[in-house]
Amino acid sequence: MIHYQVRCSEGHEFDGWFKDSQAFDRQAKRGLVECPVCGGVEVRRALMAPALPRGHAAPPVPVPVPVAPEGQREGQKIEQKPKETPMAVAGKAMPDQMRALLQRMRAEIEKNCDYVGPAFAEEARRIHRGESERRGIYGEASPEQADALSDEGIQVARIPWVERADG
Secondary structure, X not given: OEEEEEEEOOOOEEEEEEOOHHHHHHHHHOOOOOOOOOOOOOEEEOOOOOOOOOOOOOOOXXXXXXXXXXXXXXXXXXXXXXXXXXXXXXXXXXXXXXXXXXXHHHHHHHHHOEEEEOOHHHHHHXXXXXXXXXXXXXXXXXXXXXXXXHHOOOOEEEEOOOXXXXX
């Protein structure tokens, strides 16, 4: 997975995660990358600071960290039941474009990354130390675990985990 800072034609900037640079180019060309602010599909990569490794350690691997319900067992796919109250962004219902973008992001993560459940922090450390195969993973981690990983130089991302587009 590769992380890009993306800018739409209106100047709004947002983050995007893609399998590789060609995946971004293909999706942008087809109008599949939408600005979460204005919904515009005319986007390009924005200037970003390079990710530089510290010391002799392997460079950090971005790993999504979706929030899953408590009690989820390792090896299970994350299933969330619809909430009785609507999700909110700045006190308003989540815009349909934002929900669609998050649903597409979830589908890509599930398609391209390995689910490691509550063992997320331990597996992220094993990957970082070279003890486990380098790959994209997702699972559960508490805010404290995510902060500890970040303090250790392991790059993680918290992603809102919305219900699947297919129901």
